[in-house]
Amino acid sequence: MTQPLSQDMNRPEHEAAKRDPRFTVMSVSGLLALGLGAAAVLLPSPYVVESPGPTFNTIGEFNAEPLITVEGRQTYPTDGALDLTTVFVAGGPGQQISIFDAFRAWADPAQAVTPRELVYPPDISEADIEQQNAEAMTSSQESAVAAALGHLGIEYEETLSVVGFAPDSAAEGILEEGDRLARINGMEIEALQPLKDALNAAAGDSVDITVTRDGETVVETVEPVQGESGDYQLGVFLMSEFQFPFDVDIALNNVGGPSAGLMFALGIVDTLTEGPLTGGEHFAGTGTIDSAGNVGPIGGIRQKLVGAQEAGAEVFLAPAANCEEVVGHIPDGLRVIRVETLGDAVTAVRTLGEENDDAARLPSCED
Numbered sequence: 001m002t003q004p005l006s007q008d009m010n011r012p013e014h015e016a017a018k019r020d021p022r023f024t025v026m027s028v029s030g031l032l033a034l035g036l037g038a039a040a041v042l043l044p045s046p047y048v049v050e051s052p053g054p055t056f057n058t059i060g061e062f063n064a065e066p067l068i069t070v071e072g073r074q075t076y077p078t079d080g081a082l083d084l085t086t087v088f089v090a091g092g093p094g095q096q097i098s099i100f101d102a103f104r105a106w107a108d109p110a111q112a113v114t115p116r117e118l119v120y121p122p123d124i125s126e127a128d129i130e131q132q133n134a135e136a137m138t139s140s141q142e143s144a145v146a147a148a149l150g151h152l153g154i155e156y157e158e159t160l161s162v163v164g165f166a167p168d169s170a171a172e173g174i175l176e177e178g179d180r181l182a183r184i185n186g187m188e189i190e191a192l193q194p195l196k197d198a199l200n201a202a203a204g205d206s207v208d209i210t211v212t213r214d215g216e217t218v219v220e221t222v223e224p225v226q227g228e229s230g231d232y233q234l235g236v237f238l239m240s241e242f243q244f245p246f247d248v249d250i251a252l253n254n255v256g257g258p259s260a261g262l263m264f265a266l267g268i269v270d271t272l273t274e275g276p277l278t279g280g281e282h283f284a285g286t287g288t289i290d291s292a293g294n295v296g297p298i299g300g301i302r303q304k305l306v307g308a309q310e311a312g313a314e315v316f317l318a319p320a321a322n323c324e325e326v327v328g329h330i331p332d333g334l335r336v337i338r339v340e341t342l343g344d345a346v347t348a349v350r351t352l353g354e355e356n357d358d359a360a361r362l363p364s365c366e367d
Contacts, residue, residue, distance in 0.1 A: 045097055048119045049105040050112040050300045052307035053086030055284060056252060058260075058267030065251055068267045072246030078270050080278030080353070084263035085286050085307050086255055087300035091116060094126030110306045133256025140257075143240070144264035145248045146191075146291035147342050151269060157243040158191045158291055162211075162236050169235030170225045176213060181238070183210035192240065193292035199224050199232040209234070240291060259298035261289035262317065265342050266349065277346070279353025284308035285317030285345070293342035297321035302329045309334045315352055317345050323365035330365075338363045 058067055059078040091097040105111040120129070149156050162179045165172040181189045184198045185208050199207065206223045224232040250264060263285050270277040286304050288296035298304075301322045308316050309331035318326055320340045330336055337352075339345045351358050 045091070045099045045102045046116050047097065047102045048089060048091040048114050048116050049097060049102065050114070050303050051088050051090070051105070051108075052110055052303045052310065053088040055083040055085050055307055055311040055313075056255070057081040057083050058263050059270050059278075062251055067251055068264070068271055069249045069251065070246065070268075070271055071249075073272065075271050076274045077276070078278070079276035080280045081282045081284075081313070082263055082266050082270065082278060082349070083282070083284035083308060083311060083313055084255075084260040085284055085304035086260075087303045087307075089300075092120055092126065092129060093124060110303065112300070112303065130256065136258040137252075137256050137260070139240075140259070140261035140288065141250045141264055142242055143289050143291050144250075144261045145244060145268060146240070146242055147261075147265045147289050147293040148268035148272070149244065150191075150291065151265070151293055151342050151346065152272060154245065156245060159241045159243075160189060160192060160195065160238045161241065163239045164237035166233075166235040166237065168225070171209075171220075171222045171234040171236050174220050174222050175209065175211065175234070175236060179211035179213050179218075181209065181211055182217070184208070186210075191291055192238065193290075193294075196231060199234065202232065204232055242291075258288045259286050262287035262295050262319075262339070262342065262345060265289050265293070266317075266345055269342075269346055277349050277353060279350075279355070281315065281353050282313045283315045283317065283349055283352075284311065284313035285339075287317070287319040287322075287339065289342060295319050295339050295341055295345070301325050305329065305331055305334060305336070315348075317348060318365055320365075326365040336365050338365050338367070 056062060056067060059080070059082050060067060089095075090101070102113055105113050146156060146158060160181045162171075162175050162177055162181070164177065181195065183189060184195060185202070187194070187198060189195050202224065204224060204226060206221050208219055208221055210217060210219050212218075222234055224234055227233045248268060252260075266277070266285075284304075285308075286298050286301060288298060290296070297319045301318060302325060305316060305326065314333065314335060316334055316336045317339050318336050320338045323338055326336055337348045339348060348362050351362060
């Protein structure tokens with residue numbers, strides 16, 4: 001005998017599903033997934049992403065004006081390109097990124113993802129970073145001018161002042177902030193490098209430092225300590241002030257940090273030297289520089305290599321101290337030359353621009 005249909009079997013299917021606990025569980029799970037997905041996109045992540053930034057030709061134009069302008073000295077036409085390279089940083093103070101952005105950057109070999117606390121102090125603000133970068137850029141430009149003039153044998157004046165002390169400083173409590181260094185063991189301190197040379201020559205023995213303090217001449221005795229690099233140091237932070245015999249203006253205000261120093265110096269050397277230094281070739285590079293022409297390491301070099309290659313550069317000048325980060329990460333078609341000084345960089349550019357027999361013997365990061 002056929003049984004009558006039950007009441008539940010006669011109810012519409014969507015009404016039966018309402019009473020099915022599995023439907024409730026699936027609905028809740030779906031909402032949770034949507035919520036988590038939205039959180040991943042919207043909530044900030046504790047990471048900083050570095051990616052290739054734009055390049056700027058230091059012997060070219062920026063905003064329809066020459067990037068480097070010299071007044072009061074003979075200048076010469078240039079050709080080719082000497083690009084400074086940059087890194088675009090997202091995720092710093094005031095610019096937080098989402099977890100989704102971080103995951104996307106992890107999947108891109110041209111980008112780097114770093115925990116924010118390894119890049120920025122916890123209490124630093126976006127305004128602080130902008131100020132520090134602007135100050136570093138100004139300092140790098142002045143040091144670049146000094147390095148270029150020194151390389152060309154053009155005299156200038158440099159004054160060193162104490163602006164702070166390193167941990168375990170040999171001079172703290174003896175020298176004071178604001179002291180202007182005048183002599184070491186009776187020899188005039190005309191630049192940073194002669195000071196370093198004199199400290200190393202003393203080999204740890206006490207040195208007499210003559211300073212100008214509050215308008216008076218004071219002589220203090222300091223016993224330098226040997227740093228990790230092997231050099232003897234006073235343990236002070238110094239600020240250089242320069243007096244140049246003519247004006248050099250660098251019209252680049254939207255880039256911060258010290259890493260453009262090397263390429264600024266190369267651009268100035270080319271501008272002040274007869275005949276195109278590059279031979280019309282396209283170079284790029286990076287590196288800090290001091291007034292003596294020493295090239296220092298920078299951050300984000302892998303991203304800068306990519307940016308240089310994308311901009312059309314064929315040769316990249318890399319600080320020797322960054323070479324370990326370079327090996328295995330050189331984009332196709334880009335040759336990387338290792339440099340330690342401005343002199344190294346000038347030699348490399350001129351040699352490759354002339355395409356002479358020495359080009360094959362230039363040092364690379366893989367040597």
